[in-house]
Amino acid sequence: MDRFEDLSAFVAVAELKSFAAASRRLGVSASAATRAVAALETRLGVRLLQRTTRSVTPTDAGERYLARARSVLADLAEADEMARAERDEPSGRLSATAPAMFGRLHVGPLMCSFLERYPKASGELMLSDRMVNLVEDGIDLAVRIGTLADSSFVVRKLGSTRRVAVAAPAYLAAHGTPQTPADLAQHRLVRFSALGGVNEWRFAEDGREKRLAIAPRYTTNSADAALWHAERGGGLTVVLAYQAAEAVRAGRLRIVLADFEPAALPIQIVYPASPYVPSKVRAFIDMARETVDWNFVDF
Numbered sequence: 001m002d003r004f005e006d007l008s009a010f011v012a013v014a015e016l017k018s019f020a021a022a023s024r025r026l027g028v029s030a031s032a033a034t035r036a037v038a039a040l041e042t043r044l045g046v047r048l049l050q051r052t053t054r055s056v057t058p059t060d061a062g063e064r065y066l067a068r069a070r071s072v073l074a075d076l077a078e079a080d081e082m083a084r085a086e087r088d089e090p091s092g093r094l095s096a097t098a099p100a101m102f103g104r105l106h107v108g109p110l111m112c113s114f115l116e117r118y119p120k121a122s123g124e125l126m127l128s129d130r131m132v133n134l135v136e137d138g139i140d141l142a143v144r145i146g147t148l149a150d151s152s153f154v155v156r157k158l159g160s161t162r163r164v165a166v167a168a169p170a171y172l173a174a175h176g177t178p179q180t181p182a183d184l185a186q187h188r189l190v191r192f193s194a195l196g197g198v199n200e201w202r203f204a205e206d207g208r209e210k211r212l213a214i215a216p217r218y219t220t221n222s223a224d225a226a227l228w229h230a231e232r233g234g235g236l237t238v239v240l241a242y243q244a245a246e247a248v249r250a251g252r253l254r255i256v257l258a259d260f261e262p263a264a265l266p267i268q269i270v271y272p273a274s275p276y277v278p279s280k281v282r283a284f285i286d287m288a289r290e291t292v293d294w295n296f297v298d299f
Contacts, residue, residue: 004076007069009036010048014058014066090280091120097134098143099194101223101243102267103127107143110292114284121280129194129221134272140281141271145240152273156285159267159294162241163195163202166253171233178236181205181212181260188235191216192226201238203260227253240265241296249299267294 012022013033023030041048048062058066094114098107104127111123126132126139134142134153148155165178167187178184181203191199191214200211217235220226223243230237231252247253269285271277 003040004073006036006040006043007073009033010040010062011066011069011073013037013049013056014062017056019056089120090118090278090283092278092280093122093124094141094280094284095124095126095139096141096143096284097126097128097132097137097139099145100127100129102143102145102240105242106292106294110284110288113291114287117287118280118283121283134270140278141269141284143267143269145267146265148268148270153270154273154277155268155270156289157266157268158288158292159296160264161267161294161296162261162264163238164241164244164248164255164261165201165236165238165257166227166230166244166248166255167236168231168233168252169254171230171235172254172256174233177256181210181257184212184214184236189214189216189218190226190229190235190237191219192223192237192239193219193221194223195238195240202262203257204262205260209262241299242294245296245299264297267296 008026009022009028009032012025013019016022016025019030019033019037023033026033037049044065046061046065047059048065050057050059050062094111096107096111097103103125107127108125111125115121115123131144132139132142134140145161175187176183178187181201184201191201197211199216200213203210203212218226218229220229223239226237226239227244227247229235231247236256244253244255248255269288271281
């Protein structure tokens with residue numbers, strides 16, 4: 001028997017004042033109940049029960065220990081009940097992190113829907129373009145874009161996005177539309193630095209990715225700022241498709257060099273690998289699979 005089973009045996013014997021009656025309550029043999037109590041007394045180094053041929057009663061030490069043992073077993077039962085309840089309905093705080101713009105546009109609304117569906121849950125959403133350490137920062141899950149190197153996480157893919165080069169129609173009318181990446185040397189460029197690389201953009205040609213050195217006129221770590229500048233004729237910028245989707249659909253920006261785009265990037269939810277996945281995490285991922293469309297390759 002484990003320690004909790006030993007405690008259960010002791011409490012049952014002390015309350016019923018009989019090993020036989022305790023064994024019937026616990027569903028074990030009388031000898032198993034006897035061994036459990038003996039093991040507990042040996043481990044503690046103190047006699048908990050006074051045994052005679054006619055009765056079993058707690059010693060003074062046993063009476064004091066009985067009160068604590070009941071409390072421990074009650075706490076365990078409550079914890080078990082809470083765990084079973086969580087399996088049925090998610091509760092507690094769900095913490096998530098996502099890239100700033102994607103989180104604002106897509107993860108924030110999903111979190112709101114999650115909290116509406118599960119009133120016993122609370123939410124915390126951290127938006128940041130830096131790579132947050134889920135374990136060190138105590139975060140349940142992350143939405144991440146791109147290929148992940150860390151295999152210690154469980155990954156659930158929910159969509160994909162492209163890198164797109166865009167410019168305002170008025171800018172292209174005035175300065176011409178680039179036909180190949182090499183033509184960008186003749187254009188004003190707006191660099192969104194969160195895509196990575198130092199003054200370079202990635203394109204693909206003949207199935208192979210190539211890096212093109214650029215000399216940006218304007219650099220920003222904000223996709224919103226890069227798009228705002230491009231919409232006002234500031235030049236061409238490369239961003240992720242979901243970031244430019246609304247402006248492209250509205251006609252404020254136009255995609256160029258589509259034939260030279262590199263491979264699409266996966267959009268995924270990741271969480272630390274564990275034998276036990278909290279129901280709030282499972283529920284959030286299930287809701288994402290049911291309700292969101294995070295495919296930004298064709299739009």
